[in-house]
Amino acid sequence: MSKTLTIIWIVxxxxxxxxxxxxxxxxxxxxxxxxxxxxxxxxxxxxxxYFMDLRNSHWIWKASIFLYLFVVLGIIAIAYVRAxx
Amino acid sequence: MPPYFSWGDMINSVSKNGPPGDLxxxxxxxxxxxxxxxxxxxxxxxxxxxxxxxNLSQATxxxxxxxxxxxxxxxxxxxxxxxxxxxxxxxxxxxxKWLIGGMLLGLLFMTVKSFEYYEEFSAGISMDxxxxxxxxxxxxFFHFLHVLMGLIIFGFILLKVxxxxxxxxxxxxxxxxxxxxxxxxLLWIILxxxxxxxx
Numbered sequence: 001m002s003k004t005l006t007i008i009w010i011v012x013x014x015x016x017x018x019x020x021x022x023x024x025x026x027x028x029x030x031x032x033x034x035x036x037x038x039x040x041x042x043x044x045x046x047x048x049x050y051f052m053d054l055r056n057s058h059w060i061w062k063a064s065i066f067l068y069l070f071v072v073l074g075i076i077a078i079a080y081v082r083a084x085x
Numbered sequence: 086m087p088p089y090f091s092w093g094d095m096i097n098s099v100s101k102n103g104p105p106g107d108l109x110x111x112x113x114x115x116x117x118x119x120x121x122x123x124x125x126x127x128x129x130x131x132x133x134x135x136x137x138x139x140n141l142s143q144a145t146x147x148x149x150x151x152x153x154x155x156x157x158x159x160x161x162x163x164x165x166x167x168x169x170x171x172x173x174x175x176x177x178x179x180x181x182k183w184l185i186g187g188m189l190l191g192l193l194f195m196t197v198k199s200f201e202y203y204e205e206f207s208a209g210i211s212m213d214x215x216x217x218x219x220x221x222x223x224x225x226f227f228h229f230l231h232v233l234m235g236l237i238i239f240g241f242i243l244l245k246v247x248x249x250x251x252x253x254x255x256x257x258x259x260x261x262x263x264x265x266x267x268x269x270x271l272l273w274i275i276l277x278x279x280x281x282x283x284x
Contacts, residue, residue: 012159016152016156019277023281023284024148039278040275040278044274047162047267050166051165052105052268053169058102061103061111068118075130076125079132083132083133
């Protein structure tokens with residue numbers, strides 16, 4: 001189990017580094033914006049499943065947090081893409 | 086007999102397979118996340134009306150500090166999840182060590198953020214400067230207070246762990262504190278790209 005948690009932590013650090021590098025390189029367009037939102041969603045799902053340990057909880061608990069991430073990141077992505085156009 | 090839906094069965098199943106820690110903390114977590122969610126959405130839509138102003142103001146932020154703090158919180162969350170694993174194995178000593186590590190990283194997060202605030206406030210930036218800084222200071226300071234709250238909760242949990250108050254059969258308190266801390270991490274995972282990266 002501790003090996004899985006360590007791998008998850010490494011993946012989270014790598015995804016955060018990718019987001020930071022995207023900002024550092026100044027890459028900004030609709031696709032990049034959606035990629036950033038997707039990276040954030042994946043990071044959120046990893047934290048919810050493995051760190052918060054909701055994997056074995058009733059689906060309603062997981063669905064609540066996943067829905068939250070989907071809706072909040074969706075609203076942010078729509079607002080940013082709208083601003084780009 | 087066709088399968089039928091029963092609210093009673095559903096409620097029983099939800100409470101039997103509940104999330105780790107106290108149910109009350111999960112109601113608090115969902116409430117806190119909703120408040121932050123509304124603030125994130127308002128920030129994004131306000132920005133869409135003042136893109137230039139938000140981009141210029143965002144460029145003044147210390148993005149490296151934001152990134153370092155992201156790594157610090159992710160690592161702190163990892164330490165805390167290892168503390169929970171340790172107590173489930175009845176290893177109070179390892180649990181205390183991982184918790185102390187997580188708390189020290191929490192303190193480091195607050196130190197880095199404080200230096201960032203000091204630089205910004207010294208440059209004359211305040212909540213009144215413009216809408217971007219108003220959101221930036223409000224969101225990050227609200228989050229900062231949650232980190233502080235998490236550290237206080239962990240302080241009490243650590244004392245109980247050191248006194249041998251938790252075991253593999255009774256570690257509800259450690260899981261409750263850990264769940265709160267992971268929420269703090271989860272919120273920063275959204276806050277970092279929103280405030281520092283997306284422009």
